Amino acid sequence: xxxxxxxxxxxxxxxxxxxxxxxxxxxxxxxxxxxxxxxxxxxxxxxxxxxxxxxxxxxxxxxxxxxxxxxxxxxxxxxxxxxxxxxxxxxxxxxxxxxxxxxxxxxxxxxxxxxxxxxxxxxxxxxxxxxxxxxxxxxxxxxxxxxxxxxxxxxxxxxxxxxxxxxxxxxx
Numbered sequence: 001x002x003x004x005x006x007x008x009x010x011x012x013x014x015x016x017x018x019x020x021x022x023x024x025x026x027x028x029x030x031x032x033x034x035x036x037x038x039x040x041x042x043x044x045x046x047x048x049x050x051x052x053x054x055x056x057x058x059x060x061x062x063x064x065x066x067x068x069x070x071x072x073x074x075x076x077x078x079x080x081x082x083x084x085x086x087x088x089x090x091x092x093x094x095x096x097x098x099x100x101x102x103x104x105x106x107x108x109x110x111x112x113x114x115x116x117x118x119x120x121x122x123x124x125x126x127x128x129x130x131x132x133x134x135x136x137x138x139x140x141x142x143x144x145x146x147x148x149x150x151x152x153x154x155x156x157x158x159x160x161x162x163x164x165x166x167x168x169x170x171x172x
Contacts, residue, residue: 002098002099002100002147002148002151003097003098003099003105003151004095004096004097004098004151004155004156006156006157006158006159007157007158008158008159009158009159009161010156010158010159010160010161011158011161012118012161013081013109013118013121013161013162014109014118015093015095015109015111015118016095016156016157016158016160017157018095018153018154018155018156018157019093019094019095019109019154019156020054020057020093020094020095020153020154021091021092021093022050022051022053022054022057022092022093022094022108023046023049023050023053023090023091023092024089024090024091024092025046025049025089025090026087026088026089026090027042027084027085027086027087027088027090028086029086031086032085032086036085037083037084037085038083038084038085038088040078040080043078043080043110043120043122044076044078044122046090046092046110047076047078047092047108047110047120047122047124048073049092050092050094050108051073051094051106051108051122051124051126053094054094054106054150054154055071057150058096058146058147058149058150059142059143059145059146059149059150060143060146064142064143065131068130068131068132069128069129069130069131069137069139069140069143070128070129070131071104071126071127071128071129072126072127072129073124073125073126074125074126074127075124075125076122076123076124076125077122077123077124077165077166077167078120078121078122079120079121079122079162079165080119080120081117081118081119081120081121082112082115082117082118082119082120083119084112084119088112088114088119089112089113089114090110090111090112090113090119091110091111091113092108092109092110092111093108093109093111094106094107094108094109094154095107095108095154095155095156095160096147096150096151096153096154096155097123097155097156097163098151099139099147099151101128101138101139101144102127102128102136102137102138102139103125103126103127103128104125104126104127104128104147105123105124105125105126106123106124106126107121107122107123107124107156107160107162107163108121108122108123108124109121110122121160121162123162123163123164123165128143
């Protein structure tokens with residue numbers, strides 16, 4: 001599995017210099033929950049939209065999809081690090097962690113541009129799927145070349161601080 005190798009651990013939650021800007025948006029009033037900050041489902045939506053943009057940037061085209069292939073998200077971990085409120089301008093940066101014949105692993109940062117702070121991160125595993133059979137299937141040579149190029153361009157040099165974070169229960 002081609003995978004990023006890291007020279008050290010990142011000292012903070014900042015996107016690395018080679019991360020790809022995959023989304024810019026502003027927190028809409030309908031995204032706000034009863035606590036007065038952006039609701040959890042909207043963080044997932046922002047990360048999903050940025051993930052879609054990453055797929056497009058690396059070479060996942062409509063023609064490729066119409067050939068019967070896609071990527072399905074099968075596992076994700078989101079970390080909320082700071083609050084954001086109505087009108088907050090957000091940028092999402094995405095990095096490639098690795099891939100194999102059926103899986104794609106990415107890491108993302110949601111940045112509050114006003115405060116220049118990471119408000120959330122997302123780590124996602126996607127499967128390459130034959131959409132007619134609804135089953136995972138190996139990537140073809142075209143997509144393999146696309147993923148190889150993306151890993152060269154958008155892999156982090158340092159291990160992202162939250163990569164591989166697991167939920168700890170109340171008893172830990």
